[in-house]
Amino acid sequence: xxxxxxxxxxxxxxxxxxxxxxxxxxxxxxxxxxxxxxxxxxxxxxxxxxxxxxxxxxxxxxxxxxxxxxxxxxxxxxxxxxxxxxxxxxxxxxxxxxxxxxxxxxxxxxxx
Amino acid sequence: xxxxxxxxxxxxxxxxxxxxxxxxxxxxxxxxxxxxxxxxxxxxxxxxxxxxxxxxxxxxxxxxxxxxxxxxxxxxxxxxxxxxxxxxxxxxxxxxxxxxxxxxxxxxxxxxxxx
Numbered sequence: 353x354x355x356x357x358x359x360x361x362x363x364x365x366x367x368x369x370x371x372x373x374x375x376x377x378x379x380x381x382x383x384x385x386x387x388x389x390x391x392x393x394x395x396x397x398x399x400x401x402x403x404x405x406x407x408x409x410x411x412x413x414x415x416x417x418x419x420x421x422x423x424x425x426x427x428x429x430x431x432x433x434x435x436x437x438x439x440x441x442x443x444x445x446x447x448x449x450x451x452x453x454x455x456x457x458x459x460x461x462x463x464x
Numbered sequence: 465x466x467x468x469x470x471x472x473x474x475x476x477x478x479x480x481x482x483x484x485x486x487x488x489x490x491x492x493x494x495x496x497x498x499x500x501x502x503x504x505x506x507x508x509x510x511x512x513x514x515x516x517x518x519x520x521x522x523x524x525x526x527x528x529x530x531x532x533x534x535x536x537x538x539x540x541x542x543x544x545x546x547x548x549x550x551x552x553x554x555x556x557x558x559x560x561x562x563x564x565x566x567x568x569x570x571x572x573x574x575x576x577x578x579x
Contacts, residue, residue, distance in 0.1 A: 398567030
C-alpha cells in the first residue's frame with residue numbers, strides 16, 4: 353500500500369471547518385483513500401473513503417486532487433467531540449490487500 | 465444494529481499464563497480482522513478472516529498467538545504463554561462483504577496487561 357504523510361498535530365476552533373491534509377504521492381490507480389479516527393482510548397472509527405471523486409457523508413467530506421496524490425478531510429463544523437487522532441490510509445479495496453496500515457496520524461484538537 | 469463487541473474489556477495476567485480474547489463481529493459480516501497497539505506504537509494488523517477461513521495472517525507476531533473463527537461467527541485470539549511485550553490494546557473489526565471497499569467497524573478493544 354502507498355505510504356501517506358500527515359501533519360503531526362493541528363488545532364481548530366470549535367464551530368469552524370477542520371481541514372486535515374494527507375499526501376499519498378505514490379498511490380496506485382486501484383487504491384482507495386480511507387479516513388479513520390481514534391477518540392482517546394476507543395477503537396478506530398471509520399469516517400469516509402474515496403477513489404477518484406469527492407465524497408460526502410453525514411460525518412465529513414473528502415476532497416481528492418485530480419492527480420490523486422493528495423486529499424483533504426473536511427469536518428464542516430467541528431465540535432469538541434471531534435478531538436481525536438485522524439488517520440489517512442491508502443489501500444486496495446477490492447480483493448486485494450485488506451490490511452489497514454495505520455501511521456501516526458494527525459492529532460486534531462478542537463479549541464473551545 | 466449491534467456493533468463489534470469485544471470481551472473482556474480489560475485483562476491483567478501474569479507472564480507465562482494464557483489469555484483468550486473474544487470478538488463478536490456485526491451479524492452477517494463475513495470479514496473479521498484483529499489489530500493491536502502495543503507500548504504506544506502504531507496500530508498494527510494481525511490477521512484477517514473471511515468467514516471461517518484465515519485469509520491473511522501475515523501480521524501474527526509468533527506462534528504464541530492463535531486465532532480461530534469456528535463457524536464463521538465470533539472469533540477468539542489466544543495468547544499462550546503471554547509475555548510482557550504482549551501488553552497493549554487488541555482491536556477487532558468487521559466488514560460485510562469480502563472484496564467491497566467498505567470501511568471497517570472496530571470494537572472498543574481489549575486492554576491486555578501482562579505483569
